[in-house]
Amino acid sequence: MAALLEVKGLKAFYGQTQALHDVGFDIEAGGITTLLGANGAGKTTTLRAICNMVRTEGSVRFDGAEIRGRATEEVVRLSIAHIPEGRGTFTTLTVEENLRIAAYTRRDRAGIAADLDRVFSYFPRLKERVQQQAGTLSGGEQQMLAIARALMLKPRLMLLDEPSFGLAPLIVQEIFRIMRRINQEDKVSMLLVEQNAALALDLADHAYVLETGRVVMSGPSSVVKNDENVRKSYLGY
Amino acid sequence: MEQFLQQMASGLANGAIYACVALALVMIFVSTDHINFAQGEMAMFSTYLSWQLMTWGANFWVAFVAAVLLSFVLGVVIERVVLRPLHTAPVLSIVVVFIGLLAICNSVAGAIWSYLLKEFPSPFPKTDFGIPGLIGPHQLGVVVITLLVLTALFVFFRYTPLGLAMRAAAQNPQMARLVGVRVDWMLALGWGLAAAVGAVAGIMVAHIVYLDPNMMGGILLYAFASALVGGISNPGGAVAGGFIVGVLENLVAYLGSQLEKTTGVYIIGNGEKLTVALIIVIFVLTVKPAGLFGRVVVKRV
Numbered sequence: 001m002a003a004l005l006e007v008k009g010l011k012a013f014y015g016q017t018q019a020l021h022d023v024g025f026d027i028e029a030g031g032i033t034t035l036l037g038a039n040g041a042g043k044t045t046t047l048r049a050i051c052n053m054v055r056t057e058g059s060v061r062f063d064g065a066e067i068r069g070r071a072t073e074e075v076v077r078l079s080i081a082h083i084p085e086g087r088g089t090f091t092t093l094t095v096e097e098n099l100r101i102a103a104y105t106r107r108d109r110a111g112i113a114a115d116l117d118r119v120f121s122y123f124p125r126l127k128e129r130v131q132q133q134a135g136t137l138s139g140g141e142q143q144m145l146a147i148a149r150a151l152m153l154k155p156r157l158m159l160l161d162e163p164s165f166g167l168a169p170l171i172v173q174e175i176f177r178i179m180r181r182i183n184q185e186d187k188v189s190m191l192l193v194e195q196n197a198a199l200a201l202d203l204a205d206h207a208y209v210l211e212t213g214r215v216v217m218s219g220p221s222s223v224v225k226n227d228e229n230v231r232k233s234y235l236g237y
Numbered sequence: 238m239e240q241f242l243q244q245m246a247s248g249l250a251n252g253a254i255y256a257c258v259a260l261a262l263v264m265i266f267v268s269t270d271h272i273n274f275a276q277g278e279m280a281m282f283s284t285y286l287s288w289q290l291m292t293w294g295a296n297f298w299v300a301f302v303a304a305v306l307l308s309f310v311l312g313v314v315i316e317r318v319v320l321r322p323l324h325t326a327p328v329l330s331i332v333v334v335f336i337g338l339l340a341i342c343n344s345v346a347g348a349i350w351s352y353l354l355k356e357f358p359s360p361f362p363k364t365d366f367g368i369p370g371l372i373g374p375h376q377l378g379v380v381v382i383t384l385l386v387l388t389a390l391f392v393f394f395r396y397t398p399l400g401l402a403m404r405a406a407a408q409n410p411q412m413a414r415l416v417g418v419r420v421d422w423m424l425a426l427g428w429g430l431a432a433a434v435g436a437v438a439g440i441m442v443a444h445i446v447y448l449d450p451n452m453m454g455g456i457l458l459y460a461f462a463s464a465l466v467g468g469i470s471n472p473g474g475a476v477a478g479g480f481i482v483g484v485l486e487n488l489v490a491y492l493g494s495q496l497e498k499t500t501g502v503y504i505i506g507n508g509e510k511l512t513v514a515l516i517i518v519i520f521v522l523t524v525k526p527a528g529l530f531g532r533v534v535v536k537r538v
Contacts, residue, residue, distance in 0.1 A: 073417050076417040084412065092404075097405075104398050104419075153417065176499075
């Protein structure tokens with residue numbers, strides 16, 4: 001079976017600076033893949049490159065079709081949801097508007113209503129705050145809103161950039177539990193970028209390690225977890 | 238007392254015009270951070286279009302609707318053709334383009350229709366409309382039409398998916414792209430809407446100030462003052478600011494004339510209205526830079 005997302009020889013540039021040199025990986029449909037690496041390794045850039053938010057070269061194939069170079073909004077319309085670092089909340093819009101805006105490209109009213117109910121069942125807290133301005137939510141609630149909003153796109157692939165960033169451990173656990181449910185119940189494949197390598201390796205079934213814009217290691221999470229270098233560099237034991 | 242009420246009512250009518258143009262300015266400002274100096278001249282051009290249609294025999298309202306729709310299309314085209322290539326250009330280049338647009342609209346209108354003042358009809362019936370002794374039929378009509386337009390815009394932005402998409406694109410363009418919104422088109426739509434609202438203001442005010450290529454110059458200054466008073470990034474504030482400025486300038490003229498009556502000395506009056514508007518601009522910028530209803534933008538660094 002062909003992979004859902006195939007990245008080959010991906011290069012990315014910020015102006016004259018090259019941030020990615022030859023990154024390649026596959027994401028199997030239905031799986032969770034994680035990208036590990038130190039600060040500046042190119043994890044965020046990889047996610048941005050998939051959505052054409054930076055200048056790129058190489059090949060990115062989604063569902064067999066080349067998508068590299070397509071406008072960001074057209075990539076998203078292929079049902080790829082990108083949850084950026086910093087969560088990308090529309091701060092002046094209400095919680096409900098933040099969710100509805102993600103259904104902007106959809107025309108199935110009944111489906112939208114059903115999906116709203118579904119995301120509220122994952123995140124009851126958002127339902128309590130549905131008319132509140134999104135900028136007034138706590139960090140954890142904004143991260144929940146970001147995931148909920150991504151779900152409203154009815155995605156087949158979710159790109160998550162540091163969902164645990166700046167959150168209390170309990171909230172992080174809750175969010176990761178819900179991510180696993182979304183993966184299993186909604187059949188959403190995920191590409192996860194995470195500083196917290198232990199957490200990411202627990203959730204993901206596949207891992208790639210990036211160093212200065214190159215993939216230096218890859219394999220099933222259970223194997224990567226026990227690699228000596230990974231343990232020393234990213235897991236700290 | 239009656240004179241006072243009359244002055245206030247006519248202030249509301251003027252304010253309605255300022256509110257429309259101020260709203261047009263704010264619509265473009267919130268999505269691009271630029272003040273479109275050509276907004277007034279674009280509205281003037283739209284007014285000429287409606288005048289041309291009327292001289293070709295169209296009924297006032299037909300000409301009105303056609304001119305507003307044409308202005309919308311022209312606004313979209315200007316954004317796509319003139320401003321699109323400048324998306325990453327420095328602010329100063331864009332300001333120069335705006336001033337160029339202003340000069341082009343002005344001189345093209347002058348070349349086609351000449352610089353002579355033209356009378357512009359009022360669509361509102363002379364009798365059975367307005368409140369005798371308080372507000373004239375045209376003034377009341379202006380207030381009603383602009384309020385209808387503003388309400389329609391409010392409903393559009395608040396309750397339709399497209400309106401929501403436009404707000405999202407203005408607030409956070411990058412994130413809007415990440416939920417599939419075609420942000421570039423939202424900008425063009427914003428330009429179209431701003432041009433259409435400006436057209437409404439131009440066509441409504443032309444009966445009062447007469448039609449000529451320079452008719453919107455002063456009004457743009459008032460509208461700018463209104464937008465600043467209300468908070469340049471707040472559409473509702475801009476509308477409120479328009480009415481505040483309209484009433485305030487007439488209040489100043491009225492108080493001036495009362496003062497002249499009692500003291501016999503002319504201190505301030507009709508001639509100083511525009512000065513008052515400019516003083517308001519400077520005052521607001523010094524004391525409350527974010528405007529009466531604006532929010533202070535705090536950036537984390």
